[in-house]
Amino acid sequence: MPLIRLYAATHDGHTARIAERISARVETHGAATDIRVLQGGDEPDTAGADLLALVAAVRYGKHLPAAEAFAAKLAAIQQSTPVALASVCLTARKPNKRTAEENPYLRKLIARHQLNPVAAHAFAGKLDYPRYRFVDRQMIRLIMWITGGPTDGVSVIEYTDWSTVDSFADQLAAAVEPVAKAG
Numbered sequence: 001m002p003l004i005r006l007y008a009a010t011h012d013g014h015t016a017r018i019a020e021r022i023s024a025r026v027e028t029h030g031a032a033t034d035i036r037v038l039q040g041g042d043e044p045d046t047a048g049a050d051l052l053a054l055v056a057a058v059r060y061g062k063h064l065p066a067a068e069a070f071a072a073k074l075a076a077i078q079q080s081t082p083v084a085l086a087s088v089c090l091t092a093r094k095p096n097k098r099t100a101e102e103n104p105y106l107r108k109l110i111a112r113h114q115l116n117p118v119a120a121h122a123f124a125g126k127l128d129y130p131r132y133r134f135v136d137r138q139m140i141r142l143i144m145w146i147t148g149g150p151t152d153g154v155s156v157i158e159y160t161d162w163s164t165v166d167s168f169a170d171q172l173a174a175a176v177e178p179v180a181k182a183g
């Protein structure tokens, strides 16, 4: 059975939920998964894996530092083990900011580390004003003001389109399918 290893970089937990959803959906295709939460300083573990997927949250204009460091290491292993990328951010609320070409964080991540992912997508994350510290709340209010979202400082809105997450998982499962047939 092929194995997809998912690495999640999360600050507030929503990206971990997306990784869990990808895992559950991949497993419906008869592939195995395991999820690891990046702590910083992690090395890609390719043992037994047919694909490594990085699922990473964006904060302050970049993926979390643990994800950036991990992406650099993925560049070194992608020749032998295929990689996939999923970005989680509020910019992807907009339908025209979700592909590897259109999402600035994903595009820059790929360019910076010269990655060649078999699948890459940006998912809309969660807005959770009550959870944020004062300074973060003001920062998000500013981003929301610029991008036409709620600026009230109290809203909790999950923007994630779960069916798109499922489609991404389907792509990952399809990418390891020939291995399944061979094995």
Ligand SMILES: Cc1cc2nc3c(=O)[nH]c(=O)nc-3n(C[C@H](O)[C@H](O)[C@H](O)COP(=O)(O)O)c2cc1C
Residues within 6 Å of the ligand: 009, 010, 011, 012, 013, 014, 015, 016, 057, 058, 059, 060, 061, 062, 088, 089, 090, 091, 092, 124, 125, 126, 127, 128, 132, 136, 139, 140
């Ligand atoms: C302090 C802070 C900064 C953020 N910066 C950005 C940003 O620069 N661009 C963006 O699109 N989303 C930004 N977001 C939105 C997060 O990417 C989104 O809330 C995501 O769901 C967080 O995932 P997590 O729960 O796994 O940490 C930010 C959120 C917070 C709290």
